[in-house]
Amino acid sequence: MQTLQNLTSEAQAWQPIDLTRNEEEVSRVMQICNACRYCEGFCAVFPAxxxxxxxxxxxxxxxxxLCHNCGACLHSCQYAPPHEFGVNVPKALAQVRLDTYTEYAWPRSVGALYKRAGVTLVVASALGLALFLVLAMAMTGSLFHAPMAGNFYAIFPHNLLATMFGLVFLFAVVSLGLGVRRFWRDVSPAEALQTGQGAALAEAAGDALSLKYLDGGHGEGCNDEDDRYSLARRRFHHLTFYGFLLCFAATSVATVYHFFLGWPAPYPYLSAPVALGTAGGVGLLIGPAGLLWLNLRRHPLQGDAAQKPMDRGFIVLLFWVSLTGLLLLVLRDTSAMALLLAVHLAAVMAFFLTMPYGKFAHGVFRCAALLKNSIEKRLPGHLRLGSD
Structure with a gap:
């Protein structure tokens, strides 16, 4: 009977020739984990x-x-560093996860640029757009103004804003859609499309919306700075995710008000668009702030340390979008409105322009992986082994 040491040596000696270095490491680690199986009940990765x-x-x-980087497997693994096997599942999977966003990005050149200099790209986009808008307002004489009762369209016409952000949002949706379509086509067998789609889709949606696999497999939460469990990461993710959805809902309701009901902005504080946007903005303040706090304190072996600047840049951008939006709401009837509007619009546009290439993409790809997992569990046994 082969020992785990023998299996490990074989895993290190044999690797498929089409794998990158990061993918080879995942393959090596998974061979070891497949022999051990101590973590089989922790999350969806190990049953898969x-x-x-x-x-x-x-x-x-x-x-x-499929990995949610909850950390349970790292702190439970008897072969984790400093063991000679050096099994670090969260780090290995995080490195490949970033590679997939680059490989499946559209255009791919932008994805590669973001991978090399994501923080620089985000900061340059936000500052450059803000400067452009400020200069445009200064040239038209609208930068310095008397209070306008929150009438943003006196600064930038509605149709201009709708066209600009409509095009940017459409680009982000198309880019993400093309990327995840290619990802799905590569990882899913044709038979998967014919098996239990309705039930699988419902299960995957529930897993995604509840962040099921941020519970460590036992309902107690993630490991952050040590082997103690905490639900803080799951809760901050929920605040961020649902805060984003509430802000999107606010924009959607305002669109209906403007185009279908003939009710142009500005809207009162207790109106549906403002109430939804305020609730979402608060969620997008607390959630990213909490995630940044956890990121700064997280165990050094948890995930890929090289990605921390990019992760933190994305979190800070989300926080900045929300902060400038709430400040704009509070100060919309002051002479600072135009400047705040330029800063907020630049942050929002930078977010949409870069979201197909960074941390936001992981939510879309993870939903696809969760759907594949739900479908795969329903496949006959002879179709389960591998993705080809």
Whole structure:
């Protein structure tokens, strides 16, 4: 009977030739985990792993995006560093996860640029757009003004704003859509599309909306700075996610008001668009602030340390979008409105322009991985082994 040491040596000696270095590491780690299986009940990654005898490129990319980086496996693993096997599942999967966002990005050149200099790209986009808008207002004489009772369209016409942000949002949706479509086509067998779609879709949606796999597999939460469990990361993610949805709902309601009901902005504080936007903005303040606090305190072996600046840049951008939006709401009837409007619009536009290439993309790819997992569990046994 082979020992785990023998299996580990074999995993290190044999790797599929089409894997990158990061993908080879995931394949090596998964071979060891497949022999051990101590963490099998922790999250969806390990049951999905046990359905495979080896790990192709598609399998590795799928498992990387199925991982929620809760940390339970790292702190429970007897082969984690400083053991000679050096098994660090969260780090290995995080590195491949970033690679998938680059590989499946559209245009791919922008994805590669974001991978190399994501923080610089975000900061340059936000500052550059803000400067452009401020200069445009200064040239038209609208930067310095008397209070306008919150009438943003006296600064920028409604149709101009709707066109600008409509095009940017459409670009983000198309870019993400093309990327996840290619990802799905690569990781999912054709048979998957014919098996239990309705039930699988409902299960995957529930797993995504509840952040089921941020509970460590036992309902007690993630490991952050040590092996103690906490639900803080799950709660801050919920505040961020649902805060974003509430802000999107506020914009959607305002669109209906303007185009279908003939009710132009500004809207009173107790109106649906303002109430939804305020609630969402508060969520997008607390959630990102909490995630940044946890990120700064997280265990150094948890995830990929090289990605921390990019992760923190994305969190700070979300926080900045919300902060400037709430300040704009509070100070919309002052002479500072135009300047705040320029800063807020620049932050929002920078967010949409970069969201297909950074941390936001992981939510879309993870939903696809959760759907594949739900479908895969319903496949007959002879279709479960691998993704080809």
């Amino acid at each position: 792993m046990t359905r495979r005898l080896d790990f192709t490129k598609a399998d590795v990319n799928y498992l990387a995006n």
